Amino acid sequence: MSTTGRDQAPAAAASDAAAALDAAAFVRLVSDATGAALAATGVLARALDDAGTPFQASVAAPFADPDRTTEADATVALGRPHPAADYALCDRPAAAAFETVRELGASPDATLALAGTVAAGDVDGSVAEAAEQAGLERRPGVAVPVADLADGLAHSTLLSAPFSGTEAQVRAALSDLDLPSELDDDARRRVASLVALAVTGTDTAPPRAAAAVERALRPYAGGPFETVGGYADVLDAVARERPGVGIALALGHESVRDEALDAWRTHGGRAHAAVASATTGRYDGLFVARGDAMPVGTAARLVADFRAPEPVTLVVTDGEAAARAADGRDVAAPMRTAAESVDGTAVGRGERARARFDVSTADFITAFREAV
Known part of the structure; x- marks a missing residue:
């Protein structure tokens, strides 16, 4: 959700998305800046390419609205809804894209879809079964x-x-x-x-x-990297650091492998440095980590999963914040409330959300504490 209040495309069933893609002469795919959404974009794009259907694929940063000037018969948002989209595959996007391609009567790329479900932290049984049938094995x-x-x-x-x-x-x-x-x-x-x-x-x-x-x-061994889990980690990094490289990687272009690994090292290094150096505070039900120039989305996930003693984590840097809930509660609504209270903007759904603001980090922390 966003504080902009614009209408968003409703979540689409795989069968509905497949019908639209099958009838389209030109398709536009808009990926959220996450590994799961990027993998989903690649799964659909490869199927469209195999079918001879022209498409355009791009990654939209968290607070960016996609350019709506491109004419397309069908626009599909992956990972989060967009005003420009006709259809949205938001929940478990890689698994949803996998099922959409199956609905088209085609064979989805099981390795890429599996990497997307690993990136999302929720390996899908159907995707894993297809990957194993394709020869991938855990070791x-x-x-x-x-x-x-x-x-x-x-x-x-x-x-x-x-x-x-x-x-x-x-x-x-x-x-x-x-x-x-x-x-x-x-x-x-x-x-x-x-x-x-x-x-x-x-x-x-x-x-x-x-x-x-x-x-x-x-991990599952195989794919374009040493393991499928490693593939997922690289996809998540390039979606955030080098989206153009991310699209090329998701489309299967091996020429960008070294660039993708460089982006992964950069992103991982920045995230771990941020977690290690953050100033932290603990409140009733909330753990706050504050630092300079950190990749807040990844840092929030790492802190929430591996450091936070409270169920809700808020990571804050100058002008930007990310929240994660470890117990499934909704943090998007309080993030939106906090952002609105300081004339900022929030995006997110369910247990994860981000905000952009123009007040001090202390003021935003106070606003989020009051909202949550």
């Missing part, structure tokens, strides 16, 4: 996109551990395992155990951290 270890474990663990935003953000600290932790040069399943299990203990063994880790880190363990 022991940790979901990283690169072969170098120190690089992968330092920059992964699927977890937050004391060594996150620093390759040297990861290498020091791995050195105690005496790993072979070629990792076998036993070595991968030892790495996974190290990560699980590092994440959950700190005094600041909430009980939910044990469940949150499961997303990074026992």
